[in-house]
Amino acid sequence: MLEHISYSDLNLRFLLLCPVLGSITPLFIPNSRIRLIRWIGLCASLITFLYPPVLRIQFDPSTAKSQFVERLRWLPYENIHYSIGIDGVSLFFVILTTLLIPICISVGWSSIRHFGKEYIIAFLIREFLMIAVSCMLDPLLFYVLSESQFRFGATPYSTIIIGVWGSRQRKIKAAYQFFLYTSLGSVFMLLAIPLILLQTGTTDLLILLTTSFSERRQMILWIASFASFAVKVPMVPVHIWLPEAHVEAPTAGSVILAGIPLKLGTHGFLRFSIPMFPEATLCSTPFIYTPSAIAIIYTSSTTSRQIDLKKIIAYSPVAHMNLVTIGMSSRAAAGIGGSILPMSSHGLVPPALFLCVGVLYDRHKTRLARYYGGLVSTMPNLPTISFSSTLANMSSPGTSSFIGEFSISVGAFQRNSLVATLAALGMILGAAYSLFLYNRVVSGNCKPYFLHQFSDPNGREVSFFIPFIVGGATVRLIASLLTLLVRMGVHPKVFPDCMHTSVGNLVQHGQFH
Amino acid sequence: MIYGSTGATHFDQLAKIFTSISISASGAQSSGIFMGILFIAVGSLFKITAVPLHMWAPDIYEGSPTPVTAFLSLAPKISISANMSRVSMVGSYGGTLQQIFFFCSIASMILGAVAAMAQTKVKRPLAHSSIGHVGYIRTGFSCGTIEGIQALLIYILIYASMTIDAFAIVPALRQTRVKYISELGALAKTNPISAITFSITMFSYAGIPPLAGFCSKFYMFFAALGCGAYFLALVGVVTSVIGRFNYIRIAKRMFFDRPRTWILFKPMDRDKSILLAMTSSFITSSFPYPSPLFDLTHQMALSSYL
Numbered sequence: 001m002l003e004h005i006s007y008s009d010l011n012l013r014f015l016l017l018c019p020v021l022g023s024i025t026p027l028f029i030p031n032s033r034i035r036l037i038r039w040i041g042l043c044a045s046l047i048t049f050l051y052p053p054v055l056r057i058q059f060d061p062s063t064a065k066s067q068f069v070e071r072l073r074w075l076p077y078e079n080i081h082y083s084i085g086i087d088g089v090s091l092f093f094v095i096l097t098t099l100l101i102p103i104c105i106s107v108g109w110s111s112i113r114h115f116g117k118e119y120i121i122a123f124l125i126r127e128f129l130m131i132a133v134s135c136m137l138d139p140l141l142f143y144v145l146s147e148s149q150f151r152f153g154a155t156p157y158s159t160i161i162i163g164v165w166g167s168r169q170r171k172i173k174a175a176y177q178f179f180l181y182t183s184l185g186s187v188f189m190l191l192a193i194p195l196i197l198l199q200t201g202t203t204d205l206l207i208l209l210t211t212s213f214s215e216r217r218q219m220i221l222w223i224a225s226f227a228s229f230a231v232k233v234p235m236v237p238v239h240i241w242l243p244e245a246h247v248e249a250p251t252a253g254s255v256i257l258a259g260i261p262l263k264l265g266t267h268g269f270l271r272f273s274i275p276m277f278p279e280a281t282l283c284s285t286p287f288i289y290t291p292s293a294i295a296i297i298y299t300s301s302t303t304s305r306q307i308d309l310k311k312i313i314a315y316s317p318v319a320h321m322n323l324v325t326i327g328m329s330s331r332a333a334a335g336i337g338g339s340i341l342p343m344s345s346h347g348l349v350p351p352a353l354f355l356c357v358g359v360l361y362d363r364h365k366t367r368l369a370r371y372y373g374g375l376v377s378t379m380p381n382l383p384t385i386s387f388s389s390t391l392a393n394m395s396s397p398g399t400s401s402f403i404g405e406f407s408i409s410v411g412a413f414q415r416n417s418l419v420a421t422l423a424a425l426g427m428i429l430g431a432a433y434s435l436f437l438y439n440r441v442v443s444g445n446c447k448p449y450f451l452h453q454f455s456d457p458n459g460r461e462v463s464f465f466i467p468f469i470v471g472g473a474t475v476r477l478i479a480s481l482l483t484l485l486v487r488m489g490v491h492p493k494v495f496p497d498c499m500h501t502s503v504g505n506l507v508q509h510g511q512f513h
Numbered sequence: 514m515i516y517g518s519t520g521a522t523h524f525d526q527l528a529k530i531f532t533s534i535s536i537s538a539s540g541a542q543s544s545g546i547f548m549g550i551l552f553i554a555v556g557s558l559f560k561i562t563a564v565p566l567h568m569w570a571p572d573i574y575e576g577s578p579t580p581v582t583a584f585l586s587l588a589p590k591i592s593i594s595a596n597m598s599r600v601s602m603v604g605s606y607g608g609t610l611q612q613i614f615f616f617c618s619i620a621s622m623i624l625g626a627v628a629a630m631a632q633t634k635v636k637r638p639l640a641h642s643s644i645g646h647v648g649y650i651r652t653g654f655s656c657g658t659i660e661g662i663q664a665l666l667i668y669i670l671i672y673a674s675m676t677i678d679a680f681a682i683v684p685a686l687r688q689t690r691v692k693y694i695s696e697l698g699a700l701a702k703t704n705p706i707s708a709i710t711f712s713i714t715m716f717s718y719a720g721i722p723p724l725a726g727f728c729s730k731f732y733m734f735f736a737a738l739g740c741g742a743y744f745l746a747l748v749g750v751v752t753s754v755i756g757r758f759n760y761i762r763i764a765k766r767m768f769f770d771r772p773r774t775w776i777l778f779k780p781m782d783r784d785k786s787i788l789l790a791m792t793s794s795f796i797t798s799s800f801p802y803p804s805p806l807f808d809l810t811h812q813m814a815l816s817s818y819l
Contacts, residue, residue, distance in 0.1 A: 140731075148722040183757055187750040194735035 015055075015094070016084075016132055018048045019101075023124035041120035042105050045127065049098040055086065084135040090271075092340065093134035093263060096347040100259040101127045103351070123256070130260045139208070139272055140193050143186070143228070146264045150182050150232070181241045185231030192224035196276075208276055215279050222280035225273055232265030233321045236295040246314035246354075247367075254310065254358075258350040262317050263343050266324045270339070274328065281329065288329045289419045292322035296426030303433040309360070309367045312437050313353045316393055319430055320346050320401070326423055327408030330415045339411075341404030345392065349401060352389040360441075372441045383442040390438045394431035571640040583680035586643050587673055594650060594669060614651050619748050621648025626756035639679060642718055645756055646672055649730065652737050652745055662814040664729075664736035667806060671717075671729040671799070678714040678792040681785050682707060710793050711763075717796045719760040720753050725799040732807075 022044025026037040086094065105123060129149040136142040200211050213221065231238045242262075246254045274281050296319045303315040320342050327339030360375075361367055376383045395401040405427060412420035573585065625645020650672070654665050717726035730753060737746040799806060 144722040144727070179761055180754065180758060183754045184751075187754050190731065191734060191738065191746055191750055194731070194738045197735065198739055 015048065015051050015098075016128060016135075018044055018051070019124045019128040019131070022048075023121045023128065026121050037120055038105070041124060042102060044124060045098070045102040045105055048127065048131075049102055052091070052095045052098050055091065055094070083137045084132065085137050086135055090134045090267075092344045093260065093267065093347075094131055096344055097127060097130045097134065097260050100256060100347065100351060103355075104256050126256065133264065134260075134267070139196065142268065142272070143189055143193060146232075146261075146268065147182075147186055149264075150186075150261060181238055182231050185238060186228040188224040189228035192221045195221060195224075213277065218277040218280040219283065222273060222277040222284060225268070225277075226284070229265040229269045229273065230291075232261070232268070233325060234262075234265070234318055235291045235322065235325070236298060236318075237291070239295065239299070239318050242318060243311045243314045247308060247310045254314070254354045255351040258314075258317055258354060259347045262321060263347065266321055266328065266339070266343060269325065270328055285329045285415070288325055289416060292326045293419050293422040293426070295319065295322040296423055297429060300426050300429030300433060304429075304436055307368050307370060309357045309369050309372075309437070309441070310354070312369075312433065313350055313357060313393075316353075316430065316434070317346060317350055319426060323405060323408055323423055323427070326412050326419060327404075330408075330411040339404065339408055341407065342401055343404075345401045345404060349389055349392045353386065353393060356386040356389065369437065369440050375442045383438075386442065387438060390434045394434040395427055396431070570644060580680075583677065586640075586680070587676055590643075590647065590650065591669055591673065594654065594665060614654060615745060618648045618651035619745060621645060621651060622749055622752040623648075626752040626759070642756065642759065643676065645752065646718075648752075649733050649749060652733055652749060661736045661740060663807075663810045664733045666810040666813055667732050668729040670806065670810070671725045671796075674792045674795050675714055675717050675726060678710070678789060678796065679718070681789050681792070682711045682714070707789075710789055713793055713796060715760040715763050719757040721757070723797075725796045728799060728806075 022041060025040055025044075101123060105120065126149060129145050133142060133145045133149060136145060195217070196208065196213075199213065199217070200208060231241075233239075234242050246257060249257060299315045299318040299322075303312050306312045306315070324339040324342050327342075357367065360372065392401055395405045409420050409424055412423060573582075622645050625641050625643070625648055628641045628644075646668075650665055650668055654661060713724065717724040720726045720730040730749075734746050734749060737749065
């Protein structure tokens with residue numbers, strides 16, 4: 001197991017420490033000096049953002065070992081340690097997280113009035129949790145941190161932020177659903193981890209990768225951890241929490257929710273289920289394929305019926321993530337490598353879409369698509385940006401999601417051509433609803449009746465002025481996400497370089513047992 | 514009865530007598546001892562409000578003054594659990610007692626989670642939740658391993674701090690005659706710090722990860738799985754999810770609902786707030802550094818075996 005670790009001078013401690021410090025500092029500043037708090041939050045997150053490129057430069061892509069490993073003694077009694085490390089797969093998630101958080105903080109700059117201090121604190125704590133989760137090499141702590149991120153991160157604060165307006169009953173119902181759904185799925189993993197611990201005496205992943213469980217036990221453990229990951233992915237029967245949570249969350253909350261926690265399911269799958277329980281993964285491949293294929297087709301079809309803009313965009317992660325699980329269970333190098341790419345591009349595309357919708361929502365205070373139409377005549381810049389994001393959402397060539405989808409289709413075709421066909425069909429449906437949404441909102445006739453009802457012309461003039469002052473940042477940020485999308489699409493070689501060896505290691509590991 | 518059968522009440526002597534009897538395997542004479550142990554067990558179950566014998570708990574918890582309730586929910590459990598550990602170690606007489614305890618744990622957990630959903634007053638769900646927690650404690654107790662005892666001790670310690678926390682907040686609110694949960698409404702707007710503290714306590718009761726309640730539950734399930742009680746662990750896990758609904762409901766009432774009449778809560782006095790600060794900081798910060806707790810209880814568990 002020692003050959004899996006390569007020590008180096010840089011360490012991840014700084015990366016994790018920065019958001020924590022940034023989140024503790026505003027506690028001591030009174031709530032009235034909100035500008036100072038916001039600036040501190042933004043600076044902390046920007047500093048955290050500057051660090052992962054350093055990691056990337058120092059990263060050695062020729063090995064599949066975990067690099068920058070740190071071990072802290074958490075519970076020496078049971079040999080559970082807090083060990084974090086980055087390999088090719090988690091490097092992406094770290095970069096993605098640190099990219100998204102400053103964007104979110106600046107999105108919520110002026111629109112979060114009520115609990116401004118708690119907002120910043122909650123975000124930075126969440127950033128810490130997300131980075132820690134991406135790097136964590138220990139199943140127990142991965143589980144604990146991802147659970148706490150889900151429970152504490154999304155539900156309480158986002159519902160607090162919307163606390164006094166909006167349809168409260170629905171929001172509370174959404175919060176309940178979110179909580180309890182994810183609880184029920186994940187407690188089974190809570191049982192699986194002690195079983196592992198009992199058998200091997202440790203929960204260090206690097207050691208666990210080399211143990212071999214008996215086949216029956218593997219099935220039980222796999223099912224238990226699958227229950228936990230399936231809810232997070234989200235797979236079809238338990239995906240209902242996702243649209244609810246996205247719709248009721250504020251813009252920045254949705255951006256963050258689409259960014260990282262959705263990846264937790266597939267990331268956990270990739271890192272824990274497939275390496276540790278290879279026979280069980282082999283046996284359950286049809287079991288994964290079926291709900292995933294159903295999910296892609298079903299959600300893409302359902303989305304065409306939706307009327308709430310945010311809900312439409314919220315359904316697209318379901319389809320994407322299920323595509324990812326199809327790719328991962330195909331156990332081919334193309335499949336697994338291809339499944340990581342949608343995870344990263346997915347961290348960029350729906351946030352961009354949510355930001356566009358957020359801009360619209362800030363202006364007109366409604367999200368029903370019925371009221372929008374012909375926006376291109378009044379706001380020329382926004383449709384350009386949202387068109388690029390829409391293209392990326394439906395994985396058209398030239399964007400980052402296309403590469404991932406293509407690789408997944410290649411990988412899945414090698415195993416089971418029916419599922420690959422269904423998945424591709426689902427992506428066609430995805431194109432259908434994306435274009436439908438875009439068409440309805442942007443082109444067509446302007447609907448001055450509705451728009452004038454919701455904001456009189458003077459207000460709209462001012463509200464167009466405001467983006468050039470404050471929210472001009474929003475437009476710029478969306479543009480920056482856009483360039484990342486295009487770059488990943490046109491020059492994708494940058495990213496798989498890091499991943500190749502890790503992916504190859506995974507595949508080899510899976511096939512040798 | 515045990516004295517009648519064996520002529521001794523001191524634990525060491527009892528231990529010697531029991532082991533010698535089980536070696537000689539004489540059936541008829543041992544029934545007196547068995548009944549005696551059974552009666553002791555039932556009496557203890559009564560006191561710690563485990564399930565078949567829990568009927569007195571919700572009413573008493575609700576009706577008595579809050580400091581009395583706090584004492585009553587904590588002290589008997591601690592002392593009787595310790596007592597029962599000792600007794601069962603010397604008097605482990607046949608496997609049927611273990612099955613009784615298993616059944617009690619399962620039933621307590623289920624009842625504690627499910628019945629608390631129907632409550633409307635503040636203290637009754639706390640009573641039911643402590644029944645549920647007793648279920649978890651019995652789980653730790655009914656496996657006969659060292660980990661079981663250690664899990665028991667950890668759980669009791671963390672449960673003690675959570676309960677002190679909860680029962681310290683409730684009288685602070687009671688100064689204005691709060692009795693129903695709905696009157697906790699909008700606590701977040703009038704007194705946000707106590708709302709946050711109470712909700713942290715509730716989440717810790719529910720067993721949500723970074724808090725101490727999760728550590729204790731995790732270790733409990735670890736011990737249960739270690740001795741092969743798979744069904745018990747499964748039931749425990751499912752009921753903890755059901756129980757989470759309760760606790761979230763209290764948190765939700767505090768934060769989101771608007772009461773019919775706005776209730777002004779008086780600020781807490783200093784002693785209570787110090788107590789609350791200590792216990793809630795213990796709850797939140799025991800996650801990053803749990804090893805002193807585990808080491809300590811490991812030592813305690815080991816020493817009680819000697």
